[in-house]
Amino acid sequence: MESEQIIAALKEATTVPVEAVREATSRRDEMVPILTGVVARAADTPMAALAGEDGLLFLAVHLLGSWRATSAYRTVADLLAQDAGKIDTLLGDAVTLTIHRVMFNLFDGDPGPLMDLVENPAADCHVRRRMLDTMGMLTAAGRIERSVMSDYLLRLQGNLAGDGDGIVSSGWAELIAQLGFAELRGAVEQSFCAGIVDPQFLSREDFERMLADAQAGDLMVGVGDEFRPFGDIVAELGGWTVRDDWDDEAGEEEIEQEVARIAQTLRLREPALAGWDAPGSSAMAFPGMPSIGVGGQQTVLNPYRYVGRNDPCPCGSGRKFKRCCGQWR
Structure with missing residues (x-):
């Protein structure tokens, strides 16, 4: 070369x-x-x-x-x-x-x-x-x-x-x-x-x-x-993403839909892994973020709790998390 x-x-x-x-x-x-x-x-x-x-x-x-x-x-x-x-x-x-x-x-x-x-x-x-x-x-x-x-x-x-x-x-x-x-x-x-x-x-x-x-x-x-x-x-x-294919094509509505979809999947699969707060604790107010009710209270789900900023975004876009759904969060 x-x-x-x-x-x-x-x-x-x-x-x-x-x-x-x-x-x-x-x-x-x-x-x-x-x-x-x-x-x-x-x-x-x-x-x-x-x-x-x-x-x-x-x-x-x-x-x-x-x-x-x-x-x-x-x-x-x-x-x-x-x-x-x-x-x-x-x-x-x-x-x-x-x-x-x-x-x-x-x-x-x-x-x-x-x-x-x-x-x-x-x-x-x-x-x-x-x-x-x-x-x-x-x-x-x-x-x-x-x-x-x-x-x-x-x-x-x-x-x-x-x-x-x-x-x-x-x-x-x-x-x-x-x-x-x-x-x-x-x-x-x-x-x-x-x-x-x-x-x-x-x-x-x-x-x-x-x-x-x-x-x-x-x-x-x-x-x-x-x-x-x-x-x-x-x-x-070797495991890093070194460049983002970020073209600003994903609007806020699209990102909100991806957040809701992944949160719903995690809620059905393993609610404990998705919660920011312990069951029964007060929910954190983030517009559009799905939540589950426990004992009359709402617990907000965080579908990205274990996702690093440099990791590929779990929504499947191919971008880094910080340039995709992490930006919305």
């Missing part, structure tokens, strides 16, 4: 195109600047002009990460500084599941771009939090000095603008625990008392538990592979 054919295959793919990925990997030196250019264009181009290129961009970022193409580090960082809506459309669940691991691989020795993202009040809050995790991974690996990281985290105390929901600040406190910085415990407690760190994201008990684990030698212990460097793209993303 020529490079143009590889790009075309990546652009048209809805799942990881194994053959095109293998061809691209065999021509890595040629493809790195091409894919870096794809990322740079996405960062500089309005979302409306990128229609149909979300899959290509998604695969380009992950290929560069799997290849440890450090020359693309700053270009990907520039992309991640874009507004939350654009980032969600282009990268989807990668924002929370893989991008911090990709950036670990791309790191060129300068933490400046990561720091800029963490402190950027206009950047997506989940990106900002995950860049803290990238810095934590680099610190645990000895690629950022602990003293440098400790000083930086102290400087961030109370200075994370644009974090209205407390997601970044909670990540800040968790990272202090994950790296075993007991000397910053007081700064975290002050942030708890000031309401900067939200207990729904991180409790004091969890902070102390993680801090104790880190001091015992277990640094950056996440869930599963959460803090492992990004690996082979086929193995990592």
